[in-house]
Amino acid sequence: MNRPITPSLRRLASAIAVLAVLVLGAAWPLAADEGKRLSSSELRDLKKGLEKALSGRDAEEIEKQIKALSSTGDPRAVEAVIADALLGDDPVAVRVAGAALGEAPGEKAGKALTDAYKDSKKAWQKLRLLGPISKRKSEVAAKAVREGLRDKYFAVRERCFALVGELRIEDLQESCERGAKDDHPRVAAAASASLVALGGEAPAKAPGAAAAGGNGHLPGPLPTAGVVFLIDANDSMHVEVDWPEAKSAKGEKIKAGKGPKYGLVIPDIVAAVAGLDDESQVDLATFQVTAKWFARKKPAKGGAKSAAAVEDWLRGHVRNDTSRETLRTVQAAIDKEWVDTIVLVTDGLPKGIRDEDAETVLRRLYLPALDAGVVIHTVALLGGEDLSGLSGPAKVKAREEKAQIVAFCEDLAAQAGGTCQIVDVPARGEGGGAATAPAGGDGGGDGGKPPSGGGEAGSGGTSKPAAKRFKIELRGGTKADASEVKRAKKALAAAIDDRDWDKVEEILTAMGTCNDPKVADLTIDEGLFHPSPRVSDLALDALESNPEPRLHEAIVKRCKKEKNPERVFLLVSALAPAIGEEGAELISRFLTHDSRLVRSKAARLLGSRPQPDIEALADAIRAAIAKESSLRVKFELNRALVSATGEAVKGFETGRAATELLPTRILSDRVVFVVDVHDSMKTEIRDPRAGAADEGEKKPASGDGAKPPPGKRPRRGSDDEKKGEPKKKGSKLITRGELVERSIFEAIKAMPAESEIDVIAIQSRKSLAGTAGDGKLIGAGEKGANRAADYLQQVSRRGGSERAIVSSVRAALANPDVDTIYLFLDGLATRADVTDPAEVISRIRELNRTRDAKIHVVGLIRSAAYDAMGDADRAQVDDDERAFKEFARELANVNGGEIVIIRGSIAE
Numbered sequence: 063m064n065r066p067i068t069p070s071l072r073r074l075a076s077a078i079a080v081l082a083v084l085v086l087g088a089a090w091p092l093a094a095d096e097g098k099r100l101s102s103s104e105l106r107d108l109k110k111g112l113e114k115a116l117s118g119r120d121a122e123e124i125e126k127q128i129k130a131l132s133s134t135g136d137p138r139a140v141e142a143v144i145a146d147a148l149l150g151d152d153p154v155a156v157r158v159a160g161a162a163l164g165e166a167p168g169e170k171a172g173k174a175l176t177d178a179y180k181d182s183k184k185a186w187q188k189l190r191l192l193g194p195i196s197k198r199k200s201e202v203a204a205k206a207v208r209e210g211l212r213d214k215y216f217a218v219r220e221r222c223f224a225l226v227g228e229l230r231i232e233d234l235q236e237s238c239e240r241g242a243k244d245d246h247p248r249v250a251a252a253a254s255a256s257l258v259a260l261g262g263e264a265p266a267k268a269p270g271a272a273a274a275g276g277n278g279h280l281p282g283p284l285p286t287a288g289v290v291f292l293i294d295a296n297d298s299m300h301v302e303v304d305w306p307e308a309k310s311a312k313g314e315k316i317k318a319g320k321g322p323k324y325g326l327v328i329p330d331i332v333a334a335v336a337g338l339d340d341e342s343q344v345d346l347a348t349f350q351v352t353a354k355w356f357a358r359k360k361p362a363k364g365g366a367k368s369a370a371a372v373e374d375w376l377r378g379h380v381r382n383d384t385s386r387e388t389l390r391t392v393q394a395a396i397d398k399e400w401v402d403t404i405v406l407v408t409d410g411l412p413k414g415i416r417d418e419d420a421e422t423v424l425r426r427l428y429l430p431a432l433d434a435g436v437v438i439h440t441v442a443l444l445g446g447e448d449l450s451g452l453s454g455p456a457k458v459k460a461r462e463e464k465a466q467i468v469a470f471c472e473d474l475a476a477q478a479g480g481t482c483q484i485v486d487v488p489a490r491g492e493g494g495g496a497a498t499a500p501a502g503g504d505g506g507g508d509g510g511k512p513p514s515g516g517g518e519a520g521s522g523g524t525s526k527p528a529a530k531r532f533k534i535e536l537r538g539g540t541k542a543d544a545s546e547v548k549r550a551k552k553a554l555a556a557a558i559d560d561r562d563w564d565k566v567e568e569i570l571t572a573m574g575t576c577n578d579p580k581v582a583d584l585t586i587d588e589g590l591f592h593p594s595p596r597v598s599d600l601a602l603d604a605l606e607s608n609p610e611p612r613l614h615e616a617i618v619k620r621c622k623k624e625k626n627p628e629r630v631f632l633l634v635s636a637l638a639p640a641i642g643e644e645g646a647e648l649i650s651r652f653l654t655h656d657s658r659l660v661r662s663k664a665a666r667l668l669g670s671r672p673q674p675d676i677e678a679l680a681d682a683i684r685a686a687i688a689k690e691s692s693l694r695v696k697f698e699l700n701r702a703l704v705s706a707t708g709e710a711v712k713g714f715e716t717g718r719a720a721t722e723l724l725p726t727r728i729l730s731d732r733v734v735f736v737v738d739v740h741d742s743m744k745t746e747i748r749d750p751r752a753g754a755a756d757e758g759e760k761k762p763a764s765g766d767g768a769k770p771p772p773g774k775r776p777r778r779g780s781d782d783e784k785k786g787e788p789k790k791k792g793s794k795l796i797t798r799g800e801l802v803e804r805s806i807f808e809a810i811k812a813m814p815a816e817s818e819i820d821v822i823a824i825q826s827r828k829s830l831a832g833t834a835g836d837g838k839l840i841g842a843g844e845k846g847a848n849r850a851a852d853y854l855q856q857v858s859r860r861g862g863s864e865r866a867i868v869s870s871v872r873a874a875l876a877n878p879d880v881d882t883i884y885l886f887l888d889g890l891a892t893r894a895d896v897t898d899p900a901e902v903i904s905r906i907r908e909l910n911r912t913r914d915a916k917i918h919v920v921g922l923i924r925s926a927a928y929d930a931m932g933d934a935d936r937a938q939v940d941d942d943e944r945a946f947k948e949f950a951r952e953l954a955n956v957n958g959g960e961i962v963i964i965r966g967s968i969a970e
Contacts, residue, residue, distance in 0.1 A: 099136055100134055100136045100138065100139060105136065105138055105139060105142075108127070108130055108131050108134075108139065108142075109131070109139075109142050109146075111127045111130070112124075112127040112128065112131060112142065112143070112146055112147065113146065115127045116146065116147070116150065116152055116155060117748075119152065119154075121154045124147075124152065124154055124155050124158060125154075125158045128143055128147050128155065128158050128159050128162050129158075129162050131143050132159070132162040132163055132165070132166040132171070133162070133166065133167070135166055135167040135168035135170065135171045136170075136171075137170045137171060137173065137174040140163065140166055140170075140171045140174040140175065141174050141178070143159050143162065143163060144159070144163070144174070144175070144178050144191070147159035148160060148163060148190050148191070148194070149187055149190060151429070151965060153428050153429050156190065156429060156432075157477075159194070160190070160193040160194050161194075161197075162194075163175060163194035164193070164194040164195075164196070164197025164198060165197065166194075169202075172195075172198050172202040173202075175191060175194060175195050175198070175202075176195065176202060176205055176206050178191055179191040179192070179195060179206045179209075180206075180209065181933075183937065184937075184940075184941075185213070185215035185217060185218050185435065186432070186433035186434070186435075188210065188213065188215075188218050189217055189218060189221060189432060189433070189435065190432065190433075191206075192206065192210065192218075192221050192222070192225070196225050196228065196229065203225065203229055204229065204231050206222075207222045207225050207226060207229070207231060207234070208234070210222030211223065211226075211234070211237055211241065215435065216244075216246040216248060216249050216287075216402065216435065217248075217402070217434075217435025218435075219241070219244065219246070219249045219252075220246070220248045220249045220251075220252045220435075221252075223238060223241050223249060223252040223253040223256055224252040224255065224256060225256075226238055226253075226256040226260070227255055227256030227257075227258075227259035227260060228256075228259075230259070230260070232260060234260075235257065235260045235261075235262055237253075238253045238254075238256045238257040238260065238262065239253075239257060239262065240253075241253025241254075241256075241257075242254045242257055242264065242265050243265070246287055246402075247285040247286055247287055247342070248285045248286060248287070248402060248403075248437075250265075250285065251285035278330070279326065279327050279330045279441055279483055279485050280327065280330040280331065280334055280405060280439070280441060280483065281405075281439045281480070281481040281483060282334065282337075283337065284334060284337075284338075284403060284405075284439075286338070286342060286402055286403040287341070287342050287343065287400075287402055288342065288343040288344070288361065288398075288400040288401045288402050288403065289334075289338070289342070289343075289344055289345075289401070289402070289403040289404070289405065290344070290345045290346065290347065290395040290398070290401050290403070290404050290405070291331050291334075291344075291345075291346045291347075291404075291405045291407070292346075292347050292348075292349050292388075292391055292392060292395060292404060292405065292406045292407065293324055293327070293346065293347070293348050293349070293376070293380055293407050294324065294348075294349060294386060294388075294407060294408040294409060294410065295324075295348040295349065295350040295380050296350070296386050296408075296409070296410055297672050297673075298323070298409050298410055299322065299323050299324040299380070299408075299409055299443070300322040300323065300324070300672065301322065301323050302320050302321065302322060302323075303320065303321070303322070303323050303326065303487055304320055322380075323409065323443055323487055324380050324407070324443070326443065326485070326487065327407050327441060327443070328373065328376050328377075331346070331372060331376065331405075332369045332372055332373045332376075333369075334405075335364055335365075335368050335369040335372050336364075336365065336366050336368075336369035337364075338364025338365060338368075339364055339365065340363050340364060340365045341363075341364075342363065342364035343361035343362070343363065343364070343400050344356075344357075344361055344362050344363070344364050344368060344372075345357040345361045345362065345395075345398070345401075346372060346375065346376070347391055347394075347395065348380055348391075349386060349387050349388050349390070349391030349392070349408075350386070350387055350391075350670070353387065353390070353391045353394065356371075356372065356375050361398075361400060375607075386408070386410060386411070386412050387412075388406070388408065388412030389412055389426050389427065390955055392404065392406065392427055392438070393426065393427070393430065393951060393955070394951075394952070394955055395436075396427075396430045396431055396434050396436050397430075397948055397951065397952060401434075401436055402435060402436055402437065403436065403437050403438075403439070403480075404431075404436060404437070404438045404439070404478075404480075405439045405440075405441065406438060406439065406440045406441065406471075406474070407440075407441045407443065408440070408441070408442060408443070408467075408471070409442065409443040409444065409467065410463075410467060411463075411466060411467060411470055412470075427474065427477075427478065428474075428477040428478060431477075431478040431479075432477075432478070432479075436478070437478060437479045437480045438474060438475060438478035438479070438480045439475060439480035439481050439482070439483075440471035440472075440474055440475045440480065440481075440482045440483070441471075441482075441483045441485065442467055442468060442471040442482070442483070442484050442485065443485050443487050444464055444467065444468070444484065444485065444486050444487060445464075445486055445487040468484060471484070542576060542578040542580060542581050544580075547578075547580050547581060547584060550569060550572070550573060550581070550584065551584055551588060553565075553569055554566065554569045554570070554573075554588055554589070555588070557569060558592070558594070558597055563596065563600075566596075566597060566600055567600050567604075570585065570589050570597075570600050570601050570603075570604040571603075571604045571607070573585040573589070573604065574589075574601065574603075574604025574605045574607060574608055575604065575607065575608050577608070577610045577612050577613050579616050582613055582616050582617070583616075583620070585601055585604065585605060586601070586605075586617075586620060586633070589601025589604070590602055590605065590632050590633070590636065591629060591632070595907075595908045595911050598632065598911070599911075602632065602635055602636060605617075605636035606635070606636060606638050606639055607639065608639060609639045609640070609641050611640070611641075611644060611645070614636075614637055614639075614640040614645060614648055615648070617633050617636055617637060618637075618648050618651065620633055621633045621634065621652070627655075627656070627657030627659050627660055628659070628912035628913075630652075630655065630657060630660050631657070631659045631660050631663055631912055631914065632912065634649070634652050634660055634663045634664055634667070635663060637649050637667065638667055641675075642675060643674070643675050643676075643678060645675070646668060646671055646675040646676045646679060647679070649664050649667050649668055650664065650668060650676075650679050650682055650683075651664075652664035653665065653668075653682065653683070653686040653699070654686065654689070658691075658692045658695060658879070658881065659912075659913070659914055661686075661690070661692070661695050662692070662694060662695045662698055662881070662914060663914065665686075665695055665698035665699045665701075665702055666698050666701075666702075668683070668702040668705070668706075669698060669699075669701040669702035669704075669705050670705075671705065672705075673705060673706060673708075676702065676705060676706045677706050677707070679706060680703065680706045680707050683699055683702050683703045683706060684703065684711065686699050687699045687700065687703070687711050692730075692731070692732070692881070693729065693730055693731040693732075693817070694729055694730040694731070694732075694881045694882065694916075697729045723801070723802065723805035723886070723920050723962060723964065724805065724809055724884065724918070724920070724962070728809065728812075728813060728882070729882075730817075730881055730882035730916075731813070731814070731816065731817035731818065731842075732817070732818055732819075732839065732877075732879045732880050732881050732882065733813075733817070733818075733819050733820075733842075733880070733882045733883070733884065734819065734820045734821070734822060734839075734874040734877075734880050734882075734883050734884075735806050735809075735810075735819065735820070735821045735822070735850070735883075735884045735886070736821075736822050736824060736870050736871060736874050736883055736884065736885045736886065737802055737806070737821060737822070737823055737824065737854060737886045738802075738824045738865060738886055738887045738888055738889070739799065739823045739824065739854075739857050739858050740824070740864075740865045740888065740889060740892070742798070742888050742889055743797065743798045743799035743802070743858070743888055743922075744797050744798070744799060745797060745798055745888070746795040746796065746797055747795065747796060747797070747798060747801065747922075747924070747964075748794055748795065748796075749794060749795060749796040749801070750801075798888055798922045799854075799858050801922070801964075802854075802886045802920075802922070803851060803854045803855065803858070806821065806847075806850060806851075806854065806884075806886075807847050807850065807851050808847075810842050810843070810846050810847040810850055811842075811843065811844050811846075811847035813842035813843060813846075814842065814843065815841055815842060815843035815844075815845070815846075816841070816842075817841070817842040817843075818839035818840065818841060818842065818879070819839060819840060819841075819842050819846055819850065820838075820839050820840065820874070820877070820880075821850045821853055821854060822870055822873055822874055823853075823854070823857040823858075823870075824865055824866060824867060824870040824887070838877070839877060839879065839880070864892065865887075865889060865890070865891050865892045866891065867885075867887070867891045867896075867902055867906070868891070868896045868902055868905045868906060868909075871883065871885070871906050871909060871910075871917070872909055875909055875910065875913050875915060878913075880915060881914070881915050881916065882915060882916050882918075883915055883916070883917045883918070883959075884918050884920065885917055885918065885919045885920065885953075886920045886922070887919065887920070887921050887922070887946075887950065888921065888922040888923065889942075889946060890902075890945065890946055890949055899945070899948075899949040902949070902953070903949070903952055903953050903956060906953065906957065907956050907957065910957050914958075915957070916957065916958045916959045917953065917954060917957035917958070917959045918954060918959040918960050918961070918962075919950045919951075919953055919954040919959060919960075919961045919962075920961075920962050920964065921946060921947065921950040921961070921962070921963045921964065922964045923943045923946060923947070923963060923964070923965055924939070924943065924965045943965075947963055950963065
């Protein structure tokens with residue numbers, strides 16, 4: 063029986079309905095977006111907290127602030143994390159932001175991510191954003207993935223094709239089938255893998271994939287269009303280990319024997335290069351103080367022909383060194399535009415890297431590799447040394463070092479998207495081991511000497527094609543026919559005239575490997591001493607690849623006849639491959655040469671040799687240190703003494719520069735500071751020392767009677783500050799120029815008074831005269847610091863729109879005593895004699911080729927106004943900074959220097 067609805071029941075139902083609407087209406091925003099809407103003050107406070115954490119580089123605080131912002135789900139907070147952390151320069155912030163943004167609550171947070179991805183014009187920005195996007199709901203990520211599959215940059219396409227399989231986006235299977243035929247091997251490999259994950263069938267072979275082969279020590283296959291193999295050349299890589307039987311790249315059988323540890327990966331590298339197609343590009347390098355590169359101006363092509371050349375190159379160029387310049391060499395490889403893959407082979411930690419500062423690796427390698435789309439694979443060769451006699455603390459230390467090496471290789475590979483291979487190398491006599499002998503040689507290595515090549519011992523490897531053309535017999539000591547030498551000379555001259563550099567290299571390689579005195583003289587006179595730096599460098603490479611003692615004796619004889627110190631410097635450089643105690647003794651003869659340039663080169667060569675070779679020279683090195691007048695040469699001799707005896711001579715160190723800008727302690731007493739005084743140097747940045755001033759603390763005095771450092775001195779015409787007094791409390795800004803002036807003032811003041819310096823402004827030719835006004839050097843110490851400060855303040859007031867970097871460095875090198883240059887820049891060359899960055903680097907390298915001065919670069923980027931800029935302006939600034947950092951890094955690398963980048967007032 064149905065009861066009629068009374069008015070009271072009707073009113074009650076209406077009230078319930080209204081209440082339900084109100085409750086659901088209030089709850090609806092939370093259902094639509096679980097994120098918290100921040101007030102303007104809350105958002106401002108959180109953003110300030112993140113900014114403070116980033117400026118202080120406090121990892122824990124950075125993580126705390128990023129999570130606080132992203133956990134709100136407020137799109138404005140998400141956008142702040144993206145702009146300041148994920149797309150910033152701090153690797154810790156990038157890593158934490160990627161994880162936090164992937165878990166940020168709410169649909170609006172996901173939309174902020176995808177909108178940022180859609181708006182990004184740079185491939186590196188898209189790559190960073192794809193990380194957190196891929197961790198969200200598949201429908202959020204799928205939209206970005208679909209767009210990325212058509213991106214023009216291979217690394218974005220590769221990442222998006224990989225995400226198709228990871229996120230199981232079924233409707234993109236057909237796109238993966240097309241992607242498996244992509245021109246770039248890495249893209250094709252990623253698409254093929256996702257195709258299989260979706261139930262499809264992968265192609266038989268991904269284009270450009272290198273075969274694994276060898277001993278199985280390298281990750282394989284390697285899908286790559288451009289790969290660089292980097293090989294550790296440290297002394298420990300030359301420890302003698304057992305090699306099992308193997309085959310060379312030419313298929314010749316090599317008997318089991320013994321040889322250096324690094325040789326275990328030669329068959330793997332050769333097999334990998336042979337497996338690449340002829341469209342791929344390849345290069346190799348040793349990472350040491352002076353890195354040696356396989357390719358000169360352009361990379362080699364993959365395939366069997368290059369594999370044979372690689373085999374011969376590895377035999378002649380992996381020489382003992384005492385320093386692992388891992389970071390510098392990897393950076394140089396990342397900077398090559400054609401590189402997409404790096405394989406790093408090592409058995410130890412990079413120079414200066416330990417557990418407590420492992421973030422240095424991330425800061426200098428992880429972000430550049432990620433932004434360039436470069437994958438880094440690592441191979442760790444552990445052991446090989448006889449540690450059976452170790453016990454107690456020594457054994458514990460060896461175990462800890464092994465764990466550190468493994469952690470470094472695993473972390474670097476994981477951060478750079480690669481794989482890590484750990485190879486346990488048995489010590490000699492332990493037997494077993496999966497190692498295969500390096501191709502080329504009979505396995506009879508001697509004292510760490512690289513194995514001799516395939517076929518007959520001592521034959522010339524890749525030099526044979528050129529040898530046949532000129533009919534020069536390459537075996538040591540055999541005479542060359544006079545007509546053959548004449549033809550070789552004529553052919554070399556013709557190749558140089560035609561600027562056929564491949565032909566020039568081919569001819570010089572053949573000549574440099576021949577040990578006939580007439581051919582050696584021809585290589586030196588027509589190649590090494592050629593006015594073209596390119597020809598000279600090719601000749602030096604050819605001579606450096608020949609370890610034959612008779613050739614080195616002939617070079618020493620030529621040195622005695624030469625009066626030009628720059629020519630002697632080149633000849634001594636060609637003695638680098640001289641092996642054993644006899645080779646070291648030949649080099650030691652130049653420790654007392656009249657030229658500082660020659661003494662410096664000889665000292666460095668000795669310092670890079672193994673202890674057995676130079677142990678008997680310890681007394682001669684000590685005597686050279688006692689007589690040496692050049693501070694830089696003393697330091698290089700001291701390093702050689704450490705290599706020979708493990709002990710150093712002390713007592714000639716300079717004072718450490720009290721400055722926030724210089725990359726290293728000044729290890730020289732003949733220094734020129736080359737300073738940019740372009741108008742942009744008047745840009746204001748935060749003063750690194752503003753904290754103490756804000757608290758009312760007085761800055762350290764400059765010394766009794768000394769002028770205050772630049773940046774704390776009033777400009778002319780100032781009536782509100784007295785000379786010598788610090789700026790008023792609360793001052794937080796300083797111009798780039800003032801910061802540089804202060805740094806140079808304090809550095810010169812800390813140097814001994816007997817040191818000599820100059821300061822040159824990068825401005826106009828009038829200012830190139832420098833501090834002394836006539837190109838001469840002046841004394842350092844307090845007096846020199848004051849004189850340099852006056853000069854800098856005078857030229858800085860004029861400013862200027864020209865930045866003539868090449869002319870300024872040329873002026874700095876005009877004095878033959880100068881051996882160190884500190885170059886302070888805040889931009890690329892403008893309206894000057896040379897403006898193209900590559901050409902600037904080339905010109906300076908040419909100027910410094912036989913001067914051997916260390917050129918350190920201090921770059922100042924970013925301003926206090928950056929945060930207030932619009933997106934378009936910030937993007938332009940980011941692009942300019944990236945180009946400048948690449949330029950600065952390469953300029954320092956090719957001139958043996960260090961680099962410091964000051965972003966705002968924070969050193970990177």
